[in-house]
Amino acid sequence: MSKATASSHRTTRGRPQLFTSYAQETAVFNTRVKRNWVLVGILVMLVLPFFMQRDMVALITTVFIFAIGGIGLNLLTGYAGQVSLGQAFFLGVGAYTAAVLGGESRSGVIGLGWDMAIWLPLAGLVPALIALVLAPLAMRVRGLYLAILTLGLVFIGEHIFKEAKPITGGAGVGRAPADPVFLGFDLFANQTILGYRIDRFTIFYVACFIIFVIMAFAAKNFARSRFGRSFAAVRDRDIAAEVMGVSLLRTKTLAFVISSFYAGVSGALLSIVIGRISPETWNILLSIDFLAVIFIGGLATISGSIMGAVFVVLLPKGVNAITPYIPGFGGVGEGGVLNVFELQTIIFGLLIILFLILEPRGLYGLWLRLRNYFKAWPFSY
Amino acid sequence: MDELISSLVRGLGLGGLYALLGVSFVIIFRATGVINFATPALMILGAFFTGAFGNAVGLPFWLSVLLGMAIMAIIGMIIERVALRPMVGRPAFSAATVTVGIFIILLIISGRLIGSELLTVNDPFGLDTVIVFGATIFTVDIARFIVALVAIGIVGLFLARSRTGLAMRATALDQETSLAQGINVGRMFGLSWGIAAAMAALAGALLTAGSSGIETTVALVALKALPVIILGGLDSIKGSVVAGIIIGIAESITRTYQPIYAPWLGANFDVIVPYIIMIIVLMVRPYGLFGTREVVRV
Numbered sequence: 047m048s049k050a051t052a053s054s055h056r057t058t059r060g061r062p063q064l065f066t067s068y069a070q071e072t073a074v075f076n077t078r079v080k081r082n083w084v085l086v087g088i089l090v091m092l093v094l095p096f097f098m099q100r101d102m103v104a105l106i107t108t109v110f111i112f113a114i115g116g117i118g119l120n121l122l123t124g125y126a127g128q129v130s131l132g133q134a135f136f137l138g139v140g141a142y143t144a145a146v147l148g149g150e151s152r153s154g155v156i157g158l159g160w161d162m163a164i165w166l167p168l169a170g171l172v173p174a175l176i177a178l179v180l181a182p183l184a185m186r187v188r189g190l191y192l193a194i195l196t197l198g199l200v201f202i203g204e205h206i207f208k209e210a211k212p213i214t215g216g217a218g219v220g221r222a223p224a225d226p227v228f229l230g231f232d233l234f235a236n237q238t239i240l241g242y243r244i245d246r247f248t249i250f251y252v253a254c255f256i257i258f259v260i261m262a263f264a265a266k267n268f269a270r271s272r273f274g275r276s277f278a279a280v281r282d283r284d285i286a287a288e289v290m291g292v293s294l295l296r297t298k299t300l301a302f303v304i305s306s307f308y309a310g311v312s313g314a315l316l317s318i319v320i321g322r323i324s325p326e327t328w329n330i331l332l333s334i335d336f337l338a339v340i341f342i343g344g345l346a347t348i349s350g351s352i353m354g355a356v357f358v359v360l361l362p363k364g365v366n367a368i369t370p371y372i373p374g375f376g377g378v379g380e381g382g383v384l385n386v387f388e389l390q391t392i393i394f395g396l397l398i399i400l401f402l403i404l405e406p407r408g409l410y411g412l413w414l415r416l417r418n419y420f421k422a423w424p425f426s427y
Numbered sequence: 428m429d430e431l432i433s434s435l436v437r438g439l440g441l442g443g444l445y446a447l448l449g450v451s452f453v454i455i456f457r458a459t460g461v462i463n464f465a466t467p468a469l470m471i472l473g474a475f476f477t478g479a480f481g482n483a484v485g486l487p488f489w490l491s492v493l494l495g496m497a498i499m500a501i502i503g504m505i506i507e508r509v510a511l512r513p514m515v516g517r518p519a520f521s522a523a524t525v526t527v528g529i530f531i532i533l534l535i536i537s538g539r540l541i542g543s544e545l546l547t548v549n550d551p552f553g554l555d556t557v558i559v560f561g562a563t564i565f566t567v568d569i570a571r572f573i574v575a576l577v578a579i580g581i582v583g584l585f586l587a588r589s590r591t592g593l594a595m596r597a598t599a600l601d602q603e604t605s606l607a608q609g610i611n612v613g614r615m616f617g618l619s620w621g622i623a624a625a626m627a628a629l630a631g632a633l634l635t636a637g638s639s640g641i642e643t644t645v646a647l648v649a650l651k652a653l654p655v656i657i658l659g660g661l662d663s664i665k666g667s668v669v670a671g672i673i674i675g676i677a678e679s680i681t682r683t684y685q686p687i688y689a690p691w692l693g694a695n696f697d698v699i700v701p702y703i704i705m706i707i708v709l710m711v712r713p714y715g716l717f718g719t720r721e722v723v724r725v
Contacts, residue, residue, distance in 0.1 A: 209693030398528035
């Protein structure tokens with residue numbers, strides 16, 4: 047890079063929207079405000095668990111894990127335009143890879159008890175490898191055909207999970223997940239660090255947060271690379287992209303493989319939060335959850351996937367908080383109009399529909415509207 | 428031999444169900460280009476209404492089936508008007524995701540409507556059997572097959588012969604041109620959803636007939652119609668019938684013989700046979716047996 051472009055990387059103070067080079071505009075943080083707020087956000091999230099209830103800490107850990115899987119699905123569906131209902135299958139493969147490599151050998155299930163530094167990358171790589179094998183098949187079909195194909199994958203996967211008893215423990219029984227021991231340091235046990243006692247939920251929260259931040263940045267960076275832009279080209283007009291020299295097969299395969307890598311890591315971490323994993327966990331409803339993450343959050347944005355994950359994971363908590371004030375709703379049994387779980391699911395479905403109809407850009411789109419409103423304030427344009 | 432005949436007939440019964448559900452998918456796909464993932468929930472809701480008319484009101488089985496279909500047709504049209512019409516002109520997968528949202532809402536509602544008590548559809552078949560060539564055959568399977576074929580035949584005749592059917596086919600071919608010819612395209616979309624929901628309701632009633640009662644968990648059976656339409660071709664009604672029967676028989680035969688000859692494939696392997704067939708079809712012939720090959724312009 048020449049000297050002139052290097053110096054123009056500095057943003058002019060007070061004019062954050064003035065971009066003097068393409069590299070500057072496509073940077074991960076193209077404005078200083080963005081970078082600073084993200085730094086503040088990361089710091090806040092690191093401090094937060096020390097001031098929260100234990101169940102909230104666990105819940106927000108789940109948010110990070112869902113965000114990882116959501117980012118993966120968004121790379122495939124949002125950026126590359128390939129709709130997949132198969133995310134649950136790859137989450138399951140990741141979870142069982144981790145459990146076999148990092149779990150304990152107990153009551154008939156295999157467990158090698160390796161370190162997390164080995165099983166975590168492999169929990170991503172094995173699903174990615176399976177995606178690579180399946181890719182030539184998935185790439186023959188496009189659009190809704192792919193959605194149907196991946197739906198079939200979930201059902202076949204569920205059957206295999208139920209039958210492969212030495213790996214999964216079998217239907218209705220399940221097995222214990224991997225032990226998150228990273229280089230000898232147990233991430234899911236109470237620890238004393240520098241004289242402070244830190245409980246295991248907080249430690250695992252921080253670990254998941256670090257993994258999440260790394261993977262989110264990697265995805266953000268990937269999306270602006272040559273490959274990321276070829277994803278968008280394939281999504282917008284696949285034949286035109288091919289004519290321009292973008293290899294369809296290679297691009298779609300890459301999207302499928304990367305998405306499965308993210309799903310695998312997400313599944314491995316999710317299994318630890320769940321505590322005991324049964325083959326029924328990785329069903330079509332989990333896939334729908336991830337679809338909701340990206341459609342509610344916003345397609346083809348990394349920050350949207352994160353917002354979607356926050357929303358989808360925290361929604362049940364929110365509904366629980368509200369129901370006591372609405373007569374006829376709430377409770378856990380048959381009484382009333384709807385119980386809490388039913389209300390949650392219905393709100394969930396309604397939100398998917400409403401977002402698609404009213405704000406296809408999702409929560410990210412709502413944020414853009416809000417930002418632009420205050421940017422132009424007091425004018426409406 | 429007896430075993431073969433009874434599993435073939437059971438396969439035909441299943442095939443009839445799959446064909447009905449396949450037609451339900453195909454009709455909506457042809458009109459609007461959307462795969463309706465809400466079909467399983469429509470099926471369960473239809474079974475509920477049939478059961479409600481049969482038990483609570485005490486109407487005869489066939490009348491309650493017809494009423495259930497009519498109610499579901501109206502519900503289908505309302506869903507189309509409220510949730511799917513705004514999605515016209517948007518990417519097909521967005522509209523398909525809307526139907527996923529509808530699926531989970533309707534599934535919860537039907538679960539709540541059915542409640543914890545068993546609800547049968549009050550069918551005349553039950554577990555009655557007849558003996559044909561020494562093989563024991565459930566009458567409900569024969570009824571499923573015949574009723575499904577008759578219903579699909581009526582829909583096929585309606586599409587082929589009636590003026591409205593012609594308008595529906597024109598809409599499926601080219602929406603803008605049909606609009607220019609004076610066809611109310613929106614009404615055709617609604618009608619497609621109405622017919623599709625009614626077919627799903629009929630499938631629900633037939634599925635529940637001969638079983639112990641309606642449960643929301645059987646809803647996922649309807650998703651097996653997806654392999655059917657992949658095999659038959661997404662836009663072909665004839666394809667759904669042929670593929671429905673093929674897949675129904677394949678599943679039934681597997682159920683009879685796989686535990687004997689290939690037990691290593693695991694319990695309930697027959698449930699995923701349709702999906703395995705689908706994957707093979709997608710490898711060999713992605714547009715199905717009777718489907719139109721997709722032509723894309725740059």
